[in-house]
Amino acid sequence: MILDIRLIAPILDPAVQERQWVARVRTGDETALRKLIDRHRQRLLRTATNLLRDRYEAEDVAQEAFLKAFREIGKLRDDRAFSGFLYRICVRLCMDRLRLKRPELVEFDASQPHEGKSVENKVLVEKLLAQLPTDLRTTLILREMEQLSYEEVAEAMHVPVGTVRSRLHAARERFRKLWTEAIRE
């Protein structure tokens, strides 16, 4: 039996699949839209939750990011770039919200599920992160929690790789010092 690679490629390759969905969303296809949401929902929610440290605010931001991406999908020159485009919007929206927030210690919501992880550690991380400036905090979270490469962080934050490198160095050092002080208390 001979299989035409052009026929099975969209099924096998998620990138090809996504490109097709993006093209269909441009024509107003809601099924393709649902598939795109399904593919990116978890990642967007996780990033927003890590950056904002608030599950409900993260949902709002993820929704806003999806809406903005769909609204501006016509401006996207390369359909393959949708994933990065969406992620970039989400990170920027989170950074905007972080800048608007007053630099105060945010109380950790202990009612949220933690999947067996130490609540105390989360509270501590929460407090330490709240003391970092927005840019350093975002860089640190994207690199350490989200495990993005330097290039991906640079793309998401729309800054050069060199800036990511220097910010990350500063963020790590400050986080380390804050942590050392915290455990000494």
Added chain:
Amino acid sequence: MTSFGFLGNDCDRFAHLSEEARDRDLSSDEARFLSTHAAACDTCRRMDSTLHCSLNLLRHASEEPESDFQAVRRFDQRLLRAYRVQQTGESVRYWAPAIFGAIAAALVFLALIAIVQIEPSTPPATLGESSASRTVAPDASYPDLELPNTPVRVR
């Protein structure tokens, strides 16, 4: 042995490599330098240990979003509702110039019709002489216009 026994450059190099180790695989020379220096310098060893502990703590504090079916469904429904509202708003914005243009054209057209209808009721003085004589009727206010031999009706 403390860091006092080393040149500052070694400690700086250690700090740099210790951080680099989190981002890439170090060469065997670099790895050897790290372990040698850490074994000899208390300050750098403590700094390296606190850096890794704090960053590991951070890494493990990563939040996982709710993945239960109800939460996902709620999120999707809310998003789709907002998307439809956005689409409606966009189509209104898209058609708004055309609609306003059509309304403006219709108003201009109606105004023109109104002007054309108003035109015949202009004052008689502006009309030609022949038409004026036809339109003016004999009236008490114009006694000169009455004919002198008009018979008087007697009851």
